[in-house]
Amino acid sequence: MLESPSHSEDDELLRLISAGNEGAFLAFYNRHHGPVYRFALQMSGKTEIAEEVTQDVFLAVMRSARYDRNRGSVPAFLYGIARNLVLRCLDRERPYLTLLDDPESEYTGRIADPRDLEHELSRNERIETLRKAVLALPPAYREVVVLCDLHEMDYLAAAGVIGCAVGTIRSRLHRARALLMEKMRASERCAV
Amino acid sequence: MNQNEQELLKDLRALADADPREAPAAVRERSLVEFRRRSAQQRRMAWLPAAGVGAIAAATLIFFLVPKQVPTHGTDAPTAISNAAIQPSSANADETDGGFYPLPEAEGLPPIETATVIRVQMPVESLQLMGVAVSDAGSAEPVQADILLGQDGLARGVRLVQ
Numbered sequence: 033m034l035e036s037p038s039h040s041e042d043d044e045l046l047r048l049i050s051a052g053n054e055g056a057f058l059a060f061y062n063r064h065h066g067p068v069y070r071f072a073l074q075m076s077g078k079t080e081i082a083e084e085v086t087q088d089v090f091l092a093v094m095r096s097a098r099y100d101r102n103r104g105s106v107p108a109f110l111y112g113i114a115r116n117l118v119l120r121c122l123d124r125e126r127p128y129l130t131l132l133d134d135p136e137s138e139y140t141g142r143i144a145d146p147r148d149l150e151h152e153l154s155r156n157e158r159i160e161t162l163r164k165a166v167l168a169l170p171p172a173y174r175e176v177v178v179l180c181d182l183h184e185m186d187y188l189a190a191a192g193v194i195g196c197a198v199g200t201i202r203s204r205l206h207r208a209r210a211l212l213m214e215k216m217r218a219s220e221r222c223a224v
Numbered sequence: 225m226n227q228n229e230q231e232l233l234k235d236l237r238a239l240a241d242a243d244p245r246e247a248p249a250a251v252r253e254r255s256l257v258e259f260r261r262r263s264a265q266q267r268r269m270a271w272l273p274a275a276g277v278g279a280i281a282a283a284t285l286i287f288f289l290v291p292k293q294v295p296t297h298g299t300d301a302p303t304a305i306s307n308a309a310i311q312p313s314s315a316n317a318d319e320t321d322g323g324f325y326p327l328p329e330a331e332g333l334p335p336i337e338t339a340t341v342i343r344v345q346m347p348v349e350s351l352q353l354m355g356v357a358v359s360d361a362g363s364a365e366p367v368q369a370d371i372l373l374g375q376d377g378l379a380r381g382v383r384l385v386q
Contacts, residue, residue: 052263054256061252069247079248086247087255094262159242162235181233182240213228216235 042106049093061090064107067183068114074178075118077167081125085117104192111179111193119171158216165215173208180205324372324381325356338375343368343385354382 045063048056068089073082092113099109166177179190180201187201194201225233345366348358358367368385 052266054259054263057259058252058256061255065252066246069251070243070245074243083247083251086251087258090255091258091262094259094266155238158235159239162232162239163242166239177236181236182243184240209229209232213232216232217228 043101046093046099046106050095057090057093060093064110065090067107068110071111071114071178071183072118074166074182075115075171075174076121077163078125081118081121085114085121088117089113104189108189108192111185112195115175115193122171161219162212162216165212165219168215169208169211173204173211176201176204177208177212181209322372322381323383324370325354325383326381327354327379330378330380333374333378333380334376336372336374336380339380340373340375341370341383342373343370345369351382351384356382356384358384 042060042063045056045060049060065086069082069086072085073079076082076085089110093110099106104112166174166182169177175194176190179185179193180187185193187198187205190201191198346369347366348363351358351367351369356369370383370385371379372381372383374380
């Protein structure tokens, strides 16, 4: 999850950034870009999308008048922008994304291939399998897994980023984990 | 939480650890370049609203402060009116062409090349002092009058509107 530097520091940086201060922009970027990039990468599975989204998030910060402290922390504000941008990119590229349920996808093909069975059971392969399973989740489930499980965000903060009730986060996360376990079991069955 | 879920959470943590912690340096450079470009653009754009407001204010000021040039003798363009033209032609008819009474202090001024008329409100007694015959001489109400100005901005004549 994004670190939480003091609100006042972020507020001051945002004020300076909106005035065109380059040093403030770099300080703000260095402070927050890592989690934003990882979030975009974990949501999209594509480095080019993650890079584009990261850049656009920090340029959106130039219009920081949009930031309302009452609606959440600065990190949550950044995640919110990143989320919207990622979802827009995913919509744009939907026809080209490789999905788990696609029988022709690279992921399914590799699991079904008996020659790779031993490797699939190894730790690294298991992690990669899980990564693909996360990417194959519907975006509404994927984002709660990324925020709550990969970025260790609490339910309340995640609800603020996504713009839904805490109960929705809880139920989506429960459902998403069930889907992931199901897919992981399926991959193990294929391996056996 | 069952064993499968615990295993899943462990794998998810491993997945989180495996992902890069930072964006490539090129992203930072590109962002910075774009930031500079947009900052410069914002600085340029910042002048536009102020310039727009200033232009509107100036236009409004000019509209209200600069006297309108009105045609005399029914022509569209300002007409040159000579001092002779606004001299009374008879004792009974001090009123000149265009209905302007010549002002005594206008004598000796250069001839009018470009006439400008401004409409003003003035007390009746001021008109009388200018030599304009006013029927309601005792009225305390101000009356509307046109002042004829020459190209030098000096008054040459006065005309009663009301």
